[in-house]
Amino acid sequence: MIKDKILVIGASGQIGVELTLALRKVYGNANVVASDLREENDLLKGTGPYVSLDVMNKEMLHVQVIRQNITQIYLLAAILSATGEKNPNLAWNLNMQGLLNVLDIAREEQIHKVYWPSSIAVFGPTSPKINCPQQTIIEPITVYGISKYAGEFWCNYYYQRYGVDVRSLRYPGLISYKSAPGGGTTDYAIEIFHAALEEKIYTCFLKEDTYLPMMYMPDAIKATLSLMEAPKEQITVRTSYNVAAMSFSPKEIAAAIQQHIPEFTIQYAPDYRQAIANSWPQSIDDTAARRDWNWKPDFNLELMTAEMITNLQH
Ligand code: NAD
Ligand code: AKB
Numbered sequence: 001m002i003k004d005k006i007l008v009i010g011a012s013g014q015i016g017v018e019l020t021l022a023l024r025k026v027y028g029n030a031n032v033v034a035s036d037l038r039e040e041n042d043l044l045k046g047t048g049p050y051v052s053l054d055v056m057n058k059e060m061l062h063v064q065v066i067r068q069n070i071t072q073i074y075l076l077a078a079i080l081s082a083t084g085e086k087n088p089n090l091a092w093n094l095n096m097q098g099l100l101n102v103l104d105i106a107r108e109e110q111i112h113k114v115y116w117p118s119s120i121a122v123f124g125p126t127s128p129k130i131n132c133p134q135q136t137i138i139e140p141i142t143v144y145g146i147s148k149y150a151g152e153f154w155c156n157y158y159y160q161r162y163g164v165d166v167r168s169l170r171y172p173g174l175i176s177y178k179s180a181p182g183g184g185t186t187d188y189a190i191e192i193f194h195a196a197l198e199e200k201i202y203t204c205f206l207k208e209d210t211y212l213p214m215m216y217m218p219d220a221i222k223a224t225l226s227l228m229e230a231p232k233e234q235i236t237v238r239t240s241y242n243v244a245a246m247s248f249s250p251k252e253i254a255a256a257i258q259q260h261i262p263e264f265t266i267q268y269a270p271d272y273r274q275a276i277a278n279s280w281p282q283s284i285d286d287t288a289a290r291r292d293w294n295w296k297p298d299f300n301l302e303l304m305t306a307e308m309i310t311n312l313q314h
Pocket of ligand 2: 120171172174186
């Protein structure tokens with residue numbers, strides 16, 4: 001049996017840190033190589049190999065894949081929705097070229113599996129708002145959403161044409177306490193916890209009734225590992241799977257936090273991110289993920305809030 005050797009690209013980011021640690025538990029520390037453009041995250045230090053790597057430099061990436069005998073690649077390097085609107089060209093270039101570099105190398109080196117996350121940002125104002133289906137009208141209005149939707153079809157293309165086993169999830173907004181978020185519209189749902197514990201007041205950049213699909217990081221890691229471990233014949237979606245856990249508004253998460261910190265207050269000053277949030281669905285239908293690889297989340301708003309507060313207090 002060939003032992004898997006994994007390369008995580010973008011390992012110092014919000015998902016990368018936790019996914020790298022989770023993969024190291026499953027595959028062994030030495031078999032998961034973390035890489036990023038920026039320096040190694042403190043939580044990764046001493047837990048396994050780290051290389052400095054720019055996914056835009058295809059030659060350097062190729063050398064690392066060969067040198068390290070890589071058999072699986074997890075590509076997490078991207079520019080998210082809010083930062084993307086400030087620099088659309090940069091977002092398009094990184095999000096597209098980074099993916100194409102990885103897919104090409106995966107094809108040439110016969111990499112066993114590739115993981116690449118998409119997002120609920122693929123959906124646009126014409127998509128259904130409630131329980132947005134897997135397949136529906138998809139007309140994104142952000143450069144991030146456009147790049148994710150195009151990326152989904154590149155994944156499907158490399159699978160259909162070259163047999164590259166690339167798998168993908170449309171993550172909702174991810175909430176976590178270990179590493180900071182990287183410039184998304186859903187980042188408010190993390191900032192609010194830090195503000196509640198430190199200043200006891202939070203000024204939210206979205207309106208109080210803005211519902212968005214969200215997920216606690218342990219569920220996102222569970223979904224990712226389940227998808228990647230599922231037998232190939234069970235994967236029926238080769239663009240990207242909808243995955244859902246919870247949906248709430250700023251007003252509702254503030255109320256959940258007040259259950260633990262009664263003196264906490266929230267005020268609202270919507271900015272350019274409101275238009276991005278308005279274009280996304282409020283909730284997502286993830287029937288295909290539940291059917292194909294038994295997806296089921298563990299955390300709702302109350303459980304996630306209790307865990308976030310406990311963990312941030314320590
Ligand atoms: P992040 O911004 O926290 O992390 C991305 C990492 O990629 C950073 O550490 C950054 O230094 C690195 N990076 C940037 N350019 C690079 C380059 N040229 N070469 C190598 N590394 C580079 O992002 P994240 O939140 O961890 O997101 C990871 C992936 O998941 C992205 O594709 C994102 O679109 C997707 N996603 C995230 C969320 C979320 O809520 N966090 C939701 C949906 C989808
Ligand atoms: C963002 O807000 O850009 C991300 C996402 C939902 O893709 N968190």
